[in-house]
Amino acid sequence: MPPYAPSVDLHRPARSLVSPALPSRSALWALGPLVLGLGLGMAGCGDRKQTAAAPPPPPEVGVLTLAPRSQAINSELPGRTAAFMNAEVRPQVNGIVQKRLFTEGSQVKAGQVLYQIDPSSYRAALASAKATLSKTQAAARTARVNAERNAELVKIDAVSRQVAQESQAQAAQSQADVAGAQAAVEAAQINLDYTQVKAPIAGRVNLSSVTAGALVTANQAAPLTTIVQLDPMYVDFTQSTAELLGLRRDIDAGRYQGVADQVLPVKLVLEDGTPYPHQGKLAFSGLIVNPGTGGVTLRAAVPNPGGVLMPGMYVRAQLPVGVQPQALLIPQKSVVRDPSGRANVWVVGADDKVERRPVTLAQAIGSQWMVEDGLKSGDRIVVDGFQRVRPGIQVKPVAGSAGTGPATAASGPRAGASAAPGAAQGPAAAASAAVVAQNAPVAPGQR
Template identity: 40%
Template sequence: MKPILAGLAACLLLSACSAADAPAEQQPIPVKTVTVASAAVPNVIELPGRVEPVRAAEVRARVTGIVQERLYEEGTDVRAGQPLFRIDPRELRASYAQTQAALASAQATAANAKAVVERYRPLVDENAISGQEYDAALAASREAEANVAQIRAQLESASLQLGYTTVRAPIAGRAGRAQITEGALVSQPEGTLMTRIEQISPVYVSFAQAASEVLRLRRAIAAGEIDLDENDRVEVRLTFSDGTEYPIPGYIDFLAFSVDQQTGTVELRAEFPNPQRLLLPGEFVRAQIYAGEIQDGLTVPQRAVSLTEEGGTVFVVDSEGLAAIRPIQLGAMVDGNWIVEGGLRPGDVVITSNLQKIRPGVPVKVSNTPTGQNKPAKAPAQTDRGAQ
């Protein structure tokens, strides 16, 4: 009896050990997903750009003299014609007075010559004087009148020179730092730079696109692969260097019809309203150009994408219900969605939650409605520039 009981105990022990060594079946991880669907998505081109003023003027000396006073506050807005500097006017004022006196003398001489002609005219008819004397008097009168006209022009020039001693703003805009100080000698022949004025509301943002990309874009528009808006306007949005977005969109207003031979690029320019002076000339920004819409485009939510040096990766649910990693090529981000340029197809199921717990080959359980699909990214609403 004892051998039988011993054998039974051994069998029970071996069965218990086998049960302990068998791995437990892994439970599926609950996840939320989106089903990739093709739809019209914005054709977004990202380029670096630089902010430029719409108008800029250099204020230079138009007369030679000593600067007496600066009449504006540096870094403030000035109106067209506003006085900016005062140059010592005394020398030019004396020159103006001298020319004015010369004009008065010439006018007196011209009046006397004209009176002589008037006296000689009846005497010629009576043969009291010769015709030669009358002709000489008439010539002297005309010469005197010409001298008056010449000196009057000199007086007008002297008046202009005197007026230039008050240096005024040629355009309205933001006046920069003064390049000279009181007591400095400025020169008219050298055109001494005194300050700069820039108009920064609105502003331009200029950028360059590779000529091959511009050609590809034009061909796609001609083939109907990219649809522009009804006004054929191309909208542009900006992002600052700190990642924040500029709230007001702009529009392309210039496209060069020649290619830079050194860089192989085509120059583009957009105009932006700048009511709060957030965009500063010389600042570098990131521009997103919305060049129409691409038919049959694909997008995925930002939260589903892990960024890599080559682009990005997502987890998809394969045919066996397991998680699989998929590298993808990313385009621009629009309204919280990445535009996918490669790596996904319509119908792929992309995981959007519990990404920290998922590893390739892990079983997953879709917890959201199976029919849920990712909403396609929408192009920004076209805004009337005049409403900004």
Template identity: 40%
Template sequence: MRIASKMALSAVMLMLVSCSQEQATQPQAPSAGVDVGYVTLKPQAVARQAELSGRVVAVATAEIRPQVDGIVRRIVFKEGSQVAEGDALFELNDAKFKAAYAAAEAAMKKTEATLAGAQATFNRSEALAKTNAVSAQTLDDARSTLLQAQADEEAAKAALQTAQINLDNTIVRAPITGIIGISAVSVGSLVTENQTDAMATIRQFDPIHVDLVDSSANLMRIRDEVEAGRLGREEGIPASVTLTLDNGKAYAEKGEVSLADMVVSHTTGTVSIRAHFANPNRILIPGMFVRASVDLGTMPSAFLVPQRALTRGDDGEATIYVVSTDSKAEQRVVTTSGSVGNYWIVVDGVEADDKLIVDGFQKISNGKLVKAVEAAIDDDGVVEQAISTNAGEREVAE
């Protein structure tokens, strides 16, 4: 019995070993590959815009200060109203300036009389000197007196002109056209010549400026793209600008970039850019913060790569995965030029009709065999096409 049992056990073991060898010799079925979703890349015209923060600045600002000392006798303007260049704003007590003008005018008349007498004396002495009726010394004295009288008249004219200027300055006028603010003085206030505090401030609101801030590196990159012709814009043509206000509404008027400051900030490394806007309804107020969208131009042939499909290494190098001709995941290094919405703008490293992998990244690596399924991406960058897992289940990418 024992011998029979041992023989049966040996037969079973031989059968198991034989089956194992047969299985080992059978060829393995090839892997079907990892399921991935892809989109086909197509070159397209891409409008480039730069989103910058900015602050509204008046085109011109004039702080009103008196040019003479005096008591404010009258305030002529209405606070917050439009004033024109040359309009009267304040009237100062002018009594002493009228008296000074009268004195200067009298002195002027006195010098005119003296000059007339000196001129007559010189003419008479000059005529007599021709007949030797007077000495040469007398003629020289008459000439010296005449020159002194002429100098006195010029000094008197200057004094009279100064007195007239001071009298005119008792009426403080607007140096520019614009909106005048709150008066810092009242009737009866004493003001002094060129005082530190302004009596009022005038600002020009229409047109108006918006000062934007951008990094110097970005400004140089944009300039290089313009010079290379990648933005479809000729150098020297101003870029248009649109604004978004604090309340989220778009400003109706379009502006244009008027200048870029040629100085880089030592602390922030930024450059100031000034845009020019019409402001007929005075919606833009100096000091207001806004968001600006600067139209840089249109790239005639670029590729839009969903942000989810592009990664960057520690060195900042941008990479993507595409499906190769032999159905493998191929990693590529690409060059980006900014972004638009949920897409990176890629200008180098891809070609038309490349199959960009947009889903299934967790299971792939460079050279990995893949099973590609065409996918669709909505405007928010969400993959709408579901793909299957290796276990045969369905999953939807988000």
């Protein structure tokens, strides 16, 4: 029997015994996403390597290079206007008011008759006083003649010496009676004149508190009317002792120039912010500190030809203090405050790296701050692009867009002193400024 031999199908292709079996089509579809993901991952790694190799350019910020300038220093203080003269008109005799001789609110002259009080009783009193005077004058003449005659008779012993002396005494007494009668006439005339109530000063007359037919009494408590003199006007304001002491220290240290002891000019800013066109002068400085307010009262006299100023108006008084020859001014918007409220600025160093530097602000000057400490001439501070700066980063400095315009006069003598509410206040506004968010610029005019 022949050996076993497998049967071979000559019509089927032979399977290779060496090559592995090829994957099916479904297996290839399953491997497709894996291959695609690996390719994208390799491409992403290549992009990250390329980005790390090329760092971004430094951010661009606007800077301002500081340079000292000569700056006029003004002290601005809140105040109230007061009439230059204020007179209350009261009657000095009793009687019935016959008529009022002025228009309420009008301008009157000194000595102008305002009221007429019934003068009939005072005319009669004057006539009686004059009659008494005539009587005493006649008696005085008789006594004088008798005294002269007895003086001659006593020489020839025609009358006794006692009679002569008595006649001399009678003549002297008669002269005294005449003097008393003359005084009574003058008093009666004065009372008659007082029936015409006259304006004691020139000025504007207020409302009348009485009408015709009213009974008034001498030196009554209620005035008939009041008169105020409005040209010039007084402006009373208070300077704190802390501000005054700080100013004196600055002057002694030579920070201010041009400070003089002569009468200082005073300018006013009205309550609506408009400047008053007429300049006044400092007329009085108090010698005693008010224990309630801790301030010294100052008074200025200001012309008021147009009657714009009225008693009781709120104003801001600006007094020149001197000149700061080396003032450093920075825009108010360049100042940022930390959570504690301290002022800081961003300073760009020589290597264009940014640092946060605390500064001491002296006072506001328009839309700028005058710096007392923390900066020097030549420093570059950031005025634009605050959101792109952080401590220690390198920046690309360019010229800033604000803070380079001319400054107005300073509006307060020192940091920490009191100031009036409103714009252009004194340096105390820096001490009481609200704390803003870190890195947030201070808007112009914000304290």
